[in-house]
Amino acid sequence: MRRLVAGLGALLLLAPVAACTGAPGPVPSSSAAAGTGPTETFTFGTASRPLGLDPALVSDVDSYRITRQILEGLVGVDQNSGKPTPLLATEWKTSDDGRTYTFKLRDGVTFQDGTPFDGPAVCTNFNRWFNFSEALRKQAPGTSFKGVFKANADQASLSIYKGCTPLAGGNVEIDLTQPFTGFLQALTLPAFAMSSPKALAAQSADVLNQTRDGQPVSAYALKPVGTGPYVFTSWDNDTVTLSSNKNYWGDRGQIATINFVTYDHPQTRMQALLDGKIDAYDSVTVGNFDQLVKRGKQIIQRDPFSVMYLGMNQDIPALQDLKVRQAIEMALDKDTLIRKFFIDNTSSASQFVPPKLSGFNNNAPSLGHDPAKAKELLAQSTYKGEELKFYYPLNVTRPYLPTPEKVYAEISRELIAVGLNIKPVPVDWSDGYLQKVTSPGDHALHLLGWNGSYADPDNFVGPLFGEKNGEFGYQDPQVFSKIARARGLPDGKDRTGQYQTINAQIAASVPAVPIAFPISALALSDRVVKYPASPVLNEVFTKVVLKS
Known part of the structure; x- marks a missing residue:
């Protein structure tokens, strides 16, 4: 799925990350620092409704597309090379035996509910994933932790994950039971994004006693809280709306409001774009491709991944x-x-x-x-x-x-x-x-x-x-x-x-x-100057550039 804006060649050839990285990562934009905020509205047509907005318990594309805007992980993905990059962690180092990773956390970051992002918050998230019960995993087969770390706490001796320890000076240590070459790359998964411990507890995140379109979800999955550039606003039938996080630590971009609107038929998605109802949609089909080209619409292809x-x-x-x-x-x-x-x-x-x-x-x-x-x-x-x-x-x-x-x-x-x-x-x-x-x-x-x-x-x-x-x-x-x-x-x-x-x-x-x-493809309206297409769908809308 991919190409044209973001090629996959560099991503697929990347070597493992060196033992230590120290790049500071993004800094707040001048507009954010000056107090001026984003003003644009961006509407994205999705192929299906999200199955839930707790990324630890789902794995579908349309849920992840939304949660990537709200929650962030320790490690991000470089848009060009595909290498792990600093995000909520600004640097990290690996022990000689490959079993211990020490992360330096970004200073001054808060969750969208005002609680601090710190070492204990990181460990709350890791230990939550590790302790997912078998009953919960059956209710939510989209959980990613076991697929990556091999086992949860009920089979701790089989798990690659061992433990998480907050350290002094804004550091946190993650211990593994064995070397895991893809660990840093795995941390870029939306499933390992950081949720507010306060919100997880207040909204009983591990109790799936709510339903949405027949799917069992928790109250938290209906209103997630992260550190990302957008805050959850509403979920009304076919539309999920997000708003710019005015306290976001990084660049807030141009977009103040994102509307994710579901059109479950390819023809209706294409028509919505042609009618100016949406600014972009994913999963262009063969039947629509030529029609879009004839109408002069932008199509971005992603390399196959x-x-x-x-x-x-x-x-x-x-x-x-x-x-x-x-x-x-x-x-x-x-x-x-x-x-x-x-x-x-x-x-x-x-x-x-x-x-x-x-x-x-x-x-x-x-x-x-x-x-x-x-x-x-x-x-x-x-x-x-x-x-x-x-x-x-x-x-x-x-x-x-x-x-x-x-x-x-x-x-x-x-x-x-x-x-x-x-x-x-x-x-x-x-x-x-x-x-x-x-x-x-x-x-x-x-x-x-x-x-x-x-x-x-x-x-x-x-x-x-x-x-x-x-x-x-x-x-x-x-x-x-x-x-x-x-x-x-x-x-x-x-x-x-x-x-x-x-x-x-x-x-x-x-x-x-x-x-x-x-090969997958997106279609864009004439308003869109740049869209951050990614082979791994790591597409955060602060990087979308619109005509002013």
Whole structure:
């Protein structure tokens, strides 16, 4: 997903951060210092409503797009190089054994409710994530902590996270149980942004006793409080409104008010832009691309940093047979799917790690498109015509999946053609689609994708295949062990080789079929002079430049 304004090449080639960095990071702008504030209104069209605004408990693109404006983490992402940069931490150093990180915190920062940002606040957040209960994790399968740190407090001996200690002089220490090469990159995830401890407690952040569009959420997830440049104002049906944080420590930019307005159909989003109702929208589809070009609208493409896939659930007996899974892979015509439904320059995928990341395996096994062979494999397999429920989302556009209904129709046609008994199960995205297909259940097949959040192969294979989960029912202790080992290897040839081996083993066992590394695109109105497009979607709207 990406390009034109922010290329991904530098991001994907970045080396691990040195043991210490001391750049001071952004300073308040002259306008902020002088007391003059932003005055513009910016309206962004989203493809779906957010699933919640507590980034620690969700993982969808549209929720993160909003929470990135409100909350900040210790570490940011350089817009050009993709390297971790100072944000709420101005510098850091790493112990010789790679297990202790000491962060110098930015002075004078307060949360939007007036409470101080300090070492105890950092530790409150880390310990909250670490102590998420199993029951809470089941309610909110979008939690990222376990996918990154391997385990929560209920399995502390397995966790990479050990503890957090506030230190004198505005410092904080994070201790790990083992070296974790991607630790600093992982801290750039929206899930690890800092929330006000006062607000977390006052709004019972870990009690999901509220609902929003049928989703279980906490009171905090309806009104988050961070240190970021924008403050939550309201959430009214299809619109979330944010206002400039008048006490923000950094550059406040031009925009005083942001409106995120949901248009769940590609045509209505495009029409809203053409009618001047919105200033930008994401997830431009193939069908709209040419129309926008003909109307002279700006389109910004992002380099591919996501993978779209057909998921398979091995907890369904018919899919435990490797020959059945191989037949499904052979039935799929990836080239046709890409040509019909994805933006030009989208490439076919044979593995889950994008091509420019270290660990991509040029020789990962791929069975190719061979319907005749697929029929032979099914005949040789244990499959006897059992019904396979195929879940796909309605009323949504994802950066990795622009037209789900059309992609489903083509894939199901190809699967039925080789002899599979497919039962369609359409689920509205806002009716809990993501939770349904990533939790244990009766889903045999499903459409989904993974958008990378930081430039490390672990961000792709770890959360998806690092342990058995409800999405795939995949069980391979050898792969699990290799992923755990690779996390701690220093960057270099051995680590790259380990991830190449992991990719090959995953591809050979076919727990899911990677289909495409999609190009995604945004459309902008004539008001927009500059938009901070990012391969990892780290797009903070203080950097948007509008015509004055």
